[in-house]
Amino acid sequence: MAQAAADDGTTRNGRRRWPLLLAVAIDALGTGLYLPLSLLYFLEVTDLDLATIGVLVSVTTALTLPVPIVVGWLVDRFGPRMVVAGGQALQGFGFLLYLTVSGAASLVVAVLMTGVGLRVYWSSVFTLVADQADAEGSEATDHWFARTGMIREAGAGGGALLAGAVLAVDSARVHDGLVLGSALAFLAAALLVVFAVPSTPHVQAPVQGPxxxxxxxxxxxxxxxxxxxxxxxxxxxxxxxxxxxxxxxxxxxxxxxxxxxxxxxxxxxxxxxxxxxxxxxxxxxxxxxxxxxxxxxxxxxxxxxxxxxxxxxxxxxxxxxxxxxxxxxxxxxxxxxxxxxxxxxxxxxxxxxxxxxxxxxxxxxxxxxxxxxxxxxxxxxxxxxxxxxxxxxxxxxxxxxxxxxxxxRRTSGPTDTAxxxxxxxxxxxxxxxx
Missing domain, CATH: 1.20.1250.20 (MFS general substrate transporter like domains)
Structure with missing residues (x-):
C-alpha cells in the first residue's frame, strides 16, 4: 500500500508539473524563434539605420526597469498565475505589433509592449515555480528550478535552430512568419497558464509588522x-x-x-x-x-x-x-x-x-x-x-x-530531502x- 501511495503521489505531481513546464517550453520557443532576427527585422521594415534602432531599443527597454516593483506587489496581492499569463500575453500582442512597425514611433510602441511583458513575466514566473514546488514540499524547490531552466534552454535553443534554418530563405515573408510564430507561442503559453496550470494556496502578507x-x-x-x-x-x-x-x-x-x-x-x-x-x-x-x-x-x-x-x-x-x-x-x-x-x-x-x-x-x-x-x-x-x-x-x-x-535543516541519508x-x-x- 505504501508503494501504491507513493506511485499515486508521483502521478499527481506529474499532473501538476506538465502544464507549467509545457508553458515554459512554449514561451522559450517564442523567444528562440525571434532571437536570430533581433535588430535585423527593424532594419528591414523601417528606413532607420542600425545606430538609431539600437538607441531606440535601449532607451525603450530602460523605461521598463520600474515594472518589477509593481509586479511584486501584484503577485503578493493576487497570486502569480494570472500575472505570469498577463506578461506572456503582453509579449504576444507586442510581437503582433512588430508586424505593423514602419518607423520610430511604431517601433517604440512595439518594443515597449514586449519589454513590459518580458519584465512582468520574469518578475512573476519564479514565484509561480516556487509555489508549485511548495505543493511537493520545500525540498523540491531546487529540482523545480533546475527543470524549468533545462526546459527554457531546450525551448530557446530549438527555436533559434529552427529560425536559423528558416532564415536561409532570405524573404520578408519568412521574417514576418517568424515574428508571427513568436507571437502565437507567447499567446498559447498564456492560455496554458490560465486554463491548465493548477492553482496554489495564496499567502497574503501579514497585517502586523512591515x-x-x-x-x-x-x-x-x-x-x-x-x-x-x-x-x-x-x-x-x-x-x-x-x-x-x-x-x-x-x-x-x-x-x-x-x-x-x-x-x-x-x-x-x-x-x-x-x-x-x-x-x-x-x-x-x-x-x-x-x-x-x-x-x-x-x-x-x-x-x-x-x-x-x-x-x-x-x-x-x-x-x-x-x-x-x-x-x-x-x-x-x-x-x-x-x-x-x-x-x-x-x-x-x-x-x-x-x-x-x-x-x-x-x-x-x-x-x-x-x-x-x-x-x-x-x-x-x-x-x-x-x-x-x-x-x-x-x-x-x-x-x-x-x-x-x-x-x-537537513537530514542525512540517500534521500536527503526532509x-x-x-x-x-x-x-x-x-x-x-x-
Missing part, C-alpha cells in the same frame, strides 16, 4: 543576496557576449568555433542541470553551492586568459574544456540561487522579494556589454581579470552571507521574519 517593499528595504541579508547575485549574473552573461570577440580578435582563432561552443553550452544546460543539481544539493547548502559556482567562474576566467599562451592547434580543444568549466558554474548557480531567493523570502512577500531579485539580472545585462567593451578595448586580458576577481569576491561574500540567511532548505523560524537581525 511587509512588501518596506520589509525588503529593511532586510539587509536579502539585499546583500541581491547584490552578490548581481556579481554572479554578470559572470553568467559574459560567455555569449565575450566568446566570439575574444576568439577572433583576442586569440586570432577560427571564427566558426564560437557557434559550436555556445551550442555545447546550451545542450549541456538543457540536459544535465537536474542531475548536477541533485548531486550538489546532497552535499552542500545553497549558499555554498553558489560559492562553488563563483570558484568555477574564477577558474573559467583564469583559463580563458591563459588561452593566449597556447599554440593554435591546441586552441579549440582547450576552449571546449574552458566552456565546460563555465557551464558547470552556471548549472550549479542557477537552481541554487533561485531556490535560495524563494526560500529566504517571507511567504506573504515572496512576490515582492523575487521581483526585486530579478534586478540582479537586469543590472548585469545593462553593465556587461559596456564593461566588456571598455576593458577589452584597453587590453584583451582585462575583462577576464576583472570578472575573475568579481567571481572570487562573490564566492567569499556568499560564505559570509550563509549564516545571515535562513538556515537549512525539509531540505526550509527557512529557519528565527527572524533575521533586521527584524524581517523569514
Amino acid at each position: 511587509s512588501g517593499h518596506r520589509a525588503l528595504l529593511r532586510d539587509r541579508p536579502y539585499l546583500a543576496l541581491i547584490a552578490t547575485s548581481t556579481i554572479f549574473a554578470l559572470c553568467s552573461s559574459f560567455l555569449a557576449l565575450s566568446l566570439p570577440v575574444y576568439v577572433v580578435q583576442g586569440l586570432s582563432g577560427p571564427s566558426w568555433v564560437s557557434g559550436p561552443l555556445l551550442a555545447l553550452n546550451t545542450l549541456l544546460l538543457a540536459t544535465c542541470t537536474t542531475a548536477l543539481t541533485r548531486f550538489v544539493r546532497r552535499r552542500c547548502t545553497r549558499p555554498r553551492a553558489m560559492a562553488w559556482a563563483g570558484v568555477l567562474w574564477t577558474l573559467w576566467c583564469a583559463a580563458s586568459a591563459a588561452a593566449v599562451l597556447l599554440p593554435s592547434e591546441a586552441l579549440v580543444p582547450y576552449l571546449v574544456a574552458v566552456v565546460l568549466c563555465y557551464t558547470a558554474a552556471e548549472m550549479v548557480y542557477g537552481p541554487a540561487s533561485n531556490a535560495l531567493a524563494a526560500e529566504a523570502a517571507p511567504p506573504g512577500s515572496r512576490g515582492t522579494y523575487l521581483a526585486a531579485f530579478q534586478y540582479s539580472f537586469a543590472a548585469a545585462n545593462i553593465l556587461a556589454p559596456g564593461l566588456f567593451g571598455l576593458l577589452f578595448g584597453q587590453n584583451r586580458l582585462l575583462p577576464w581579470l576583472a570578472v575573475g576577481l568579481l567571481a572570487a569576491l562573490g564566492a567569499a561574500l556568499m560564505l559570509r552571507l550563509e549564516h545571515r540567511l535562513p538556515q537549512e 525539509r531540505d532548505g526550509a527557512p529557519d523560524t528565527k527572524a533575521t537581525d533586521e527584524g524581517a521574519a523569514h
Whole structure:
C-alpha cells in the first residue's frame, strides 16, 4: 500500500508539473524563434539605420526597469498565475505589433509592449515555480528550478535552430512568419497558464509588522543576496557576449568555433542541470553551492586568459574544456540561487522579494556589454581579470552571507530531502521574519 501511495503521489505531481513546464517550453520557443532576427527585422521594415534602432531599443527597454516593483506587489496581492499569463500575453500582442512597425514611433510602441511583458513575466514566473514546488514540499524547490531552466534552454535553443534554418530563405515573408510564430507561442503559453496550470494556496502578507517593499528595504541579508547575485549574473552573461570577440580578435582563432561552443553550452544546460543539481544539493547548502559556482567562474576566467599562451592547434580543444568549466558554474548557480531567493523570502512577500531579485539580472545585462567593451578595448586580458576577481569576491561574500540567511535543516541519508532548505523560524537581525 505504501508503494501504491507513493506511485499515486508521483502521478499527481506529474499532473501538476506538465502544464507549467509545457508553458515554459512554449514561451522559450517564442523567444528562440525571434532571437536570430533581433535588430535585423527593424532594419528591414523601417528606413532607420542600425545606430538609431539600437538607441531606440535601449532607451525603450530602460523605461521598463520600474515594472518589477509593481509586479511584486501584484503577485503578493493576487497570486502569480494570472500575472505570469498577463506578461506572456503582453509579449504576444507586442510581437503582433512588430508586424505593423514602419518607423520610430511604431517601433517604440512595439518594443515597449514586449519589454513590459518580458519584465512582468520574469518578475512573476519564479514565484509561480516556487509555489508549485511548495505543493511537493520545500525540498523540491531546487529540482523545480533546475527543470524549468533545462526546459527554457531546450525551448530557446530549438527555436533559434529552427529560425536559423528558416532564415536561409532570405524573404520578408519568412521574417514576418517568424515574428508571427513568436507571437502565437507567447499567446498559447498564456492560455496554458490560465486554463491548465493548477492553482496554489495564496499567502497574503501579514497585517502586523512591515511587509512588501518596506520589509525588503529593511532586510539587509536579502539585499546583500541581491547584490552578490548581481556579481554572479554578470559572470553568467559574459560567455555569449565575450566568446566570439575574444576568439577572433583576442586569440586570432577560427571564427566558426564560437557557434559550436555556445551550442555545447546550451545542450549541456538543457540536459544535465537536474542531475548536477541533485548531486550538489546532497552535499552542500545553497549558499555554498553558489560559492562553488563563483570558484568555477574564477577558474573559467583564469583559463580563458591563459588561452593566449597556447599554440593554435591546441586552441579549440582547450576552449571546449574552458566552456565546460563555465557551464558547470552556471548549472550549479542557477537552481541554487533561485531556490535560495524563494526560500529566504517571507511567504506573504515572496512576490515582492523575487521581483526585486530579478534586478540582479537586469543590472548585469545593462553593465556587461559596456564593461566588456571598455576593458577589452584597453587590453584583451582585462575583462577576464576583472570578472575573475568579481567571481572570487562573490564566492567569499556568499560564505559570509550563509549564516545571515535562513538556515537549512537537513537530514542525512540517500534521500536527503526532509525539509531540505526550509527557512529557519528565527527572524533575521533586521527584524524581517523569514
